[in-house]
Amino acid sequence: MSVTQLADTRRPNLPFYEERCDLAAAFRWTARLNMHEAVANHFSLAVDDGGTQILINPNLMHFSRIKASDLLLIDANDPDTMKRPDAPDPTAWGLHGAIHRNVPHARCVMHVHSVHATVLASLADSRLPAIDQNSAMFHGRQVVDAHYGGLAFEEEGERCSRLFSDPKAKVMVMGNHGVMIIGETVGDTFDRLYYFERACETYIKALWTGQPIRHLSDEIAERVATQMDTYPVASAKRHLEELKAILDEEGSNFRN
Template identity: 65%
Template sequence: MSSSIARHPSTHNDPHWKLRADLAAAFRWAVRMNWHEGVSNHFSAVVDDDGGKRFLMNRDQIHFSRVSASNLLLLDADDPDVMDGPDAPDPTAWALHGSIHRRVPHARVAIHLHSKYATVLACLQDSRMPAIDQNAAMFHDRVIIDEHYGGLALDEEGERCAALFTDPKKKVMVMGNHGVMVIGDTVADALNRTYFFERAAENLITAYMTQRPLRVLSDEIAAKTAAEVESYPGQAARHLAEIKLILDKTEPDYAT
């Protein structure tokens, strides 16, 4: 990274300000949803439109509820010296998100969580998501399952996980024995997908707990439902817009 990149812009003249505010809103909402995990877990968003690989990400060990537009780091996935600076990011986050943004051009935004129900799903011997309801059907043939957890996501593990995002249609990765990684085109897209995946996992795990037989939709109906949801207009953008309106009233410092 060139030292001229401002990691902590102090004014709204920053060209990435809207993206910063959107990403900060996603962190704050993750707290409301109880998806946060101590001072761990990271979200990232690519700022470049021209093939550049600079991305925003939360700082090392800052609670999600204190992330704001101005305290997000701006990092360059192609910069080998990122971990040498005074504001170096968490090494596992750098390995995982840096690898994704270096290798996966369709991952404009990446949300990594150890949210409760997605993580429980990741702990089952069979981490597939049968289409037992509309939320689960949304993810029909759209999920990668990684069954080869290899410890903390340091260099090789980050590269290994990133290399699994080969099919642009599959934007959720259940990280076996670990958590979930959700990618998307925009913050709104990735956050909305995260929301529905966690809800789908919650419903599935709750259904498993009843120990009653499941009513699983046919592959044909699940595929049709997934395609219909994907082409449903504007829901992700509207979801984030509503979240920001709520945050504007209740914790407006997210956008400072």
């Protein structure tokens, strides 16, 4: 029996179990890539057709320890959410609750303060330019929030959610803050998060050299972005499946 088959035999009786496993694996791998920040930052996933019943990480738990059973199931439309004894972090509620209420195409939402994306968010011009294939993926598909207003409590979360009005934009560079990635599934969103951070790293290191940067033309950048939009979705799904397989082989308890 394979490691994955063994994992399947110990499934606890949890609602949305597969979705929980996907999200738990994404937390674990984000920590492994050092894209997390202490016990802050949050991921969420809509599990109902309306998009407001969401799984989200518990308050003040390190990404590297999160298991499927740890994830909270909350209602983004429930005004009493923060009165729960297991209430999520107030900024998680403010930011993710607002996005899931106001942005129907944002099924999965990932917010981190990863190093290179946050460096980009700290520059006067926080747009990621198309200088290689990875960065070209995001051409015309990112929005910059240039009006950071403090911790993302409810009012700030509502303001940020309005910046995702263009369904084509799947990345928000949160000026002076970090990055917000949205997508249709955990695999889709994590894959985008991974490549955005890699693209930011390339750009920041290119700036370090002090040498002139060769920018791609808008025409070529848009061609690459469009090609990636229509690239088989199995690639992002497979990325997450491979990460889960590695965790299983290592004996991780993320599925518990």
